[in-house]
Amino acid sequence: xxxxxxxxxxxxxxxxxxxxxxxxxxxxxxxxxxxxxxxxxxxxxxxxxxxxxxxxxxxxxxxxxxxxxxxxxxxxxxxxxxxxxxxxxxxxxxxxxxxxxxxxxxxxxxxxxxxxxxxxxxxxxxxxxxxxxxxxxxxxxxxxxxxxxxxxxxxxxxxxxxxxxxxxxxxxxxxxxxxxxxxxxxxxxxxxxxxxxxxxxxxxxxxxxxxxxxxxxxxxxxxxxxxxxxxxxxxxxxxxxxxxxxx
Amino acid sequence: xxxxxxxxxxxxxxxxxxxxxxxxxxxxxxxxxxxxxxxxxxxxxxxxxxxxxxxxxxxxxxxxxxxxxxxxxxxxxxxxxxxxxxxxxxxxxxxxxxxxxxxxxxxxxxxxxxxxxxxxxxxxxxxxxxxxxxxxxxxxxxxx
Numbered sequence: 001x002x003x004x005x006x007x008x009x010x011x012x013x014x015x016x017x018x019x020x021x022x023x024x025x026x027x028x029x030x031x032x033x034x035x036x037x038x039x040x041x042x043x044x045x046x047x048x049x050x051x052x053x054x055x056x057x058x059x060x061x062x063x064x065x066x067x068x069x070x071x072x073x074x075x076x077x078x079x080x081x082x083x084x085x086x087x088x089x090x091x092x093x094x095x096x097x098x099x100x101x102x103x104x105x106x107x108x109x110x111x112x113x114x115x116x117x118x119x120x121x122x123x124x125x126x127x128x129x130x131x132x133x134x135x136x137x138x139x140x141x142x143x144x145x146x147x148x149x150x151x152x153x154x155x156x157x158x159x160x161x162x163x164x165x166x167x168x169x170x171x172x173x174x175x176x177x178x179x180x181x182x183x184x185x186x187x188x189x190x191x192x193x194x195x196x197x198x199x200x201x202x203x204x205x206x207x208x209x210x211x212x213x214x215x216x217x218x219x220x221x222x223x224x225x226x227x228x229x230x231x232x233x234x235x236x237x238x239x240x241x242x243x244x245x246x247x
Numbered sequence: 248x249x250x251x252x253x254x255x256x257x258x259x260x261x262x263x264x265x266x267x268x269x270x271x272x273x274x275x276x277x278x279x280x281x282x283x284x285x286x287x288x289x290x291x292x293x294x295x296x297x298x299x300x301x302x303x304x305x306x307x308x309x310x311x312x313x314x315x316x317x318x319x320x321x322x323x324x325x326x327x328x329x330x331x332x333x334x335x336x337x338x339x340x341x342x343x344x345x346x347x348x349x350x351x352x353x354x355x356x357x358x359x360x361x362x363x364x365x366x367x368x369x370x371x372x373x374x375x376x377x378x379x380x381x382x383x384x385x386x387x388x389x390x391x
Contacts, residue, residue, distance in 0.1 A: 131277075161276035161305030161328050163355070185306070185330040188355040214332050216367055217360070224359050 003241035004035040004215065005182055006125060006154060006207035009057055010050050012040035014100070018211040020057035024064060026210060030219055034063075035210075036241070038095040038125065039070045047071060048082055055089040066245050068093040068125060072101045073110045080116045092245060093123045099130040106141040114146050123150040123244050128181075129159030129169075136165055140172025143179040150244055151179045152205060156186035156195075166191050173199050180240065182207035183221050193227040201232035205240050261293045268389040270297040272325070275312060276305035283308050287315040290322050297386070299323045299348065309334045316342050326378070327352035332367035335378070344374035348382050 004027065011017040017040070027035055037057060039050030051069045058067040069086030071079040071094065083094055094117040098105045105126055117124050126142070128134045136157040143151045157172060157179075158165025173179055173195060183192055184207040196204050206222045208215035222228070222236050249255060261271050273286050283304050290298050303324040304312030309331060316322040316338070324338050327350040338347050349365050351358040365378055 159277075159306050161302050162274065162278060162281070164278075187306075187328050187330075188352070189357045189360065190355060213330055214367060217330065217332055217364055220360055220363055221357075224357060224363075226357065226359075 001034070001238040001242070002030075002032045002219075003206070003238045003245075004032050004208050004210070004219075005152065005205040005241045005244070006184060007035045007037050007210040008040045008212070009037055010040035010053055011043055013043050013045070014041065016040060016211045020060060020065070023057075023210060024061060026215055027064065030215055032215070032219070033238070034241075035065055036068055036093070036125070036207075036245070037065045038068045041070075041097065041100045048085075051082065051086045051091065052089070055086065055091060058090055066093070066247070067091040068095040070095045070097065071113055073103050073113050074101065076109075076112065079113050083113055083116050083122075084120070087120045087122065093117075093125060095125045095127075097127040098133040099127055103133065104138065105134045106138040110142060111145070114142065114149060118146060118149045123152060125152045125154065125182075127155075128153035128157045129155040129165055136169035136172045140168075140176050140179060143172070143176035147176075147178055149178060151176075152244065153179060153181045154207065154209065155184060156181045156191055158191075159185065159187075161187050163187060163191070170195065170198070173203060179203075180205055180244070182209075183236070184209035184218050185213050186221065189221055189225055190227075192221065193225055196228060196232050196236070201228070201235045202240055202243075204236045205244070206237045258289065258292055261289055261296045261298065265293075265295045265297070267391050269391075270299055270323070270386050272299040272301050275300035275302055275308070277307045281305075283312040283315045287319055287322065290315070290319040294321060297321055297323065299325050301325045301350070302328045302352070303334070303338065303347075305329055313338050313341055316346065322346075323348055323382075325350045326365060327361055328356050330364075332364050335365060335368035336370060339368070339370055339374050339378065344370065344377040345382055347378050348386075349379045350383075 054067040157169035208218040351361040
């Protein structure tokens, strides 16, 4: 069972676009059984409509897709209400994008939506590694405040082609057992292997970030990793996601 | 640094390299001092030098790397670590296949994966040969 723990559908204000049909076709091509699907930031800025579109995609492909709701913490009580509404519509997690919604993930404004996620029993994916807004230690700080919530940091909790974010990402992981990382776009493959070796393969989830990144390349980061054994690859490719999604 | 903010020592090193027909490779990522626009100043100051943008701009500066390479014919792009196969194809289409070089960044990155990334760019066979080897071979064999 292979689960892609981060994909997107919709039409992004920033360019990328993908339909649920294209996502399913891509999954079929690569032998991916299931995917977590999140809304792209819509051209009209209204995340409610984008969450509805994700709920529709999930309803059309209930065995293949698990939807996450995207909210803007700056909207306060309205963001909490939207998360509750989306959860009732069948979405199974919270997705936060500090870079595209422009907030610092360790700031107090994030607390109400995470408290709501905790109350609803939802895991939280954080678009991570973005300078000043969701660096590894900032995501770790959020995880420290909510030890009962499972947080999944995209991009290995570091997007830095110099490798300068890796130490902070590992410090955040070591300090917070409720924090996991995804593999999409990660520099470098030995970082993924090192996290699996030092902190356990149960802390790492395969993700492609479709359509931002190319799933044909991203799945190979795990499948071809020379220093991960077969059991670790199985966990990273699907077992860990099943645990986080509780299904 | 002079009044234009140019470090003479660095410039002299880059200027000296062409006397040996040697290229200069810069790490080119997302931090200040390493961005394509920063290195483009060196390309402009040293038009005889061949300068390679390692990682072709990293995560957030790939479009900028291709754009500055269009402006400065002495800039080449190197493919390692950055995660976008489609951008390798775009670079080849906009700059020509002679100005894009495969690299692995090994042992940090996996050469298996890095070669696959170039293949996923779906270049024509001639361009793929140049990117995967012929370009680097030409550069290295010219060094005196």
